[in-house]
Amino acid sequence: xxxxxxxxxxxxxxxxxxxxxxxxxxxxxxxxxxxxxxxxxxxxxxxxxxxxxxxxxxxxxxxxxxxxxxxxxxxxxxxxxxxxxxxxxxxxxxxxxxxxxxxxxxxxx
Amino acid sequence: xxxxxxxxxxxxxxxxxxxxxxxxxxxxxxxxxxxxxxxxxxxxxxxxxxxxxxxxxxxxxxxxxxxxxxxxxxxxxxxxxxxxxxxxxxxxxxxxxxxxxxxxxxxxxxxxx
Numbered sequence: 118x119x120x121x122x123x124x125x126x127x128x129x130x131x132x133x134x135x136x137x138x139x140x141x142x143x144x145x146x147x148x149x150x151x152x153x154x155x156x157x158x159x160x161x162x163x164x165x166x167x168x169x170x171x172x173x174x175x176x177x178x179x180x181x182x183x184x185x186x187x188x189x190x191x192x193x194x195x196x197x198x199x200x201x202x203x204x205x206x207x208x209x210x211x212x213x214x215x216x217x218x219x220x221x222x223x224x225x226x
Numbered sequence: 227x228x229x230x231x232x233x234x235x236x237x238x239x240x241x242x243x244x245x246x247x248x249x250x251x252x253x254x255x256x257x258x259x260x261x262x263x264x265x266x267x268x269x270x271x272x273x274x275x276x277x278x279x280x281x282x283x284x285x286x287x288x289x290x291x292x293x294x295x296x297x298x299x300x301x302x303x304x305x306x307x308x309x310x311x312x313x314x315x316x317x318x319x320x321x322x323x324x325x326x327x328x329x330x331x332x333x334x335x336x337x338x339x
Contacts, residue, residue: 120268145324159230159317159330160269167325204267212324213259214270214283 121149121189121206129223136193138220140206141186145207149182149189154203154219163191163204170188196224228252230317232331239308239338245302247334249318258301259291259319259328262286267316275301308338 121140130136143212148167152160166173166182166189173180179192193200201224207214231250240247251258260272273283275293290302301320305312315335319328 150327152330157265157315157333157335159332160319160328162327162329165327166283178306209325212257212276214319215271215275216261218268 121208122205123206123217123220125220126218127221127223129225130196132196132198132224132226134196136196136200136222136224138191138204138222140189140191140217142189142206142208143187144208146184147225149180150207150209150214151178151180151191152205152207152216154205156202157207160205163210183223193222196222198224198226200224228329230294230318230320230329230331230332232316234334235332236335237337241310241338242307244304244306245308245336247305247316247318247336249301249303249320249331250299251301251318252322252329255322255329257281257321257324258293258295259321260303261317261319261330262314263317263333264314272303272316272337282299305336308336310338312336313338 121142124139136207150165151163177194182189203219205216205219207216233248258275263269273287274281316331317333318331321328
C-alpha cells in the first residue's frame with residue numbers, strides 16, 4: 118500500500134513544547150503532504166514536500182522527507198492550545214492522495 | 227478564500243434508501259475526489275474524477291456507489307441501498323491539478339439507521 122502510516126498514534130504535550138510526528142510509506146511518491154483535522158471537520162492542507170526536496174518550512178512547521186527511508190516527519194515548534202488536532206500525512210501518486218491513520222496531538226495549556 | 231462546499235452537513239437515512247451527497251468544487255479545479263472517514267478511523271479514498279470520468283476508484287467504491295457532475299458545477303456521490311456500515315463522514319476534495327494541494331469540504335455526516 119502506498120498510504121502513509123503515522124507514528125505516534127497520539128501525543129500529549131505542554132504548550133510551548135515542540136511536537137514531532139513521523140510518517141512512513143511503502144511505494145514511490147511524487148510528493149507527500151501533511152493535513153490537519155479539527156475534531157471531525159474537514160482536512161486542511163498544511164504543507165507539501167516534493168520527492169526531490171529534503172526539508173521545507175512554513176511558519177512554525179518543519180517537514181522533512183527521506184525518500185531512501187520512505188519516511189517523513191512533521192515538527193510543530195512552540196505549540197499552542199490551538200494546535201490540538203489530528204495530523205495526517207498523505208502520499209500523492211497516481212492521481213490520488215492516500216492518508217494514514219493520523220496522529221492525535223493534544224496541547225495542554 | 228475559495229472553498230469546497232458540501233451539502234447536506236448531516237443526513238439521516240433508513241437502511242436500504244438511496245442518498246445523494248453534493249459538493250460544489252472550487253471553480254478552476256479539475257480533479258475531484260470523495261473520501262470517507264468512519265468515526266475515529268482513517269480517511270479512506272473512494273474515487274477520483276477528472277474530465278467527466280472516474281480516473282481511479284478503491285475497492286470500497288463498488289456498484290453501490292456512483293459519481294457524476296450533472297450540471298458542470300455540482301459533483302455528487304450517490305449511495306444506493308444504504309447499509310448500516312455506510313455510516314461515516316464523507317468528504318469531497320478538489321484540486322487544481324495533480325500533485326498539488328487538495329481542498330476539502332467540511333463533510334457530510336451520513337447516519338444510516
